[in-house]
Amino acid sequence: MPHSQTVLFICNHNAGRSQLGAHLLAHLGDERLVATSAGLNPAETINPSVAASLQELGIDTSSAKPRGVTVQDLDAADVVVLMKPGLPLPGPVRGELVEWSFPDPTTWQPDHVRELRDAVDAKVHTLAARLAGTGTGD
Template structure:
């Protein structure tokens, strides 16, 4: 693992789960990890309810937008965390892949999305501790 590992979060639309995970890891890591997110079929915008639940904990996603998954993004990552993108994510030798089974926030209530956010936060904190040896 390099001095500053890079983590790529991937979901289908890059409008919910992967955006929340990237924002949470970036927040908790404070520069100790490089973070990216992408989608196998990016949406036009981030889910407004995701913006809302992240703002509740002080994380602003207004400058973020859904990005397409590229081979370059996967090649640059040390750890690739998939969240429901299935076989759309390219697999390269030497990369660490994690598959986090989480519900898609699309068409969910704000309370449901808060629960998803909190589950992602717990997983992100555990990943950060693993990557850096601290939290």
């Protein structure tokens, strides 16, 4: 079995966009991909609207807790996905750097988060396929 690849999703608060990315990648169930997330200025809890949108897909976020990104995270990740381009990281990225541009859902209601969730899900599927060698994309 090929070695697993760690994909680290990063956003500002690790409460919305990066949680979406990590949970959606983990939901794919590909044992070769390990999903994790972190933020620059972590919030106290995951965004309730984001959690609700993931729950609609049967994804449990009850144990999700925002955390800060570390130099060790950046060094351990095979792929670092910035959910907002140009985020100031605490150190260099050892692996591949991917930059996506998604709006901050901090104040959004669940009905509005669904569209964001689905857009992130599409990017996650493309990334997973590329990393598995079955497709192209970012």
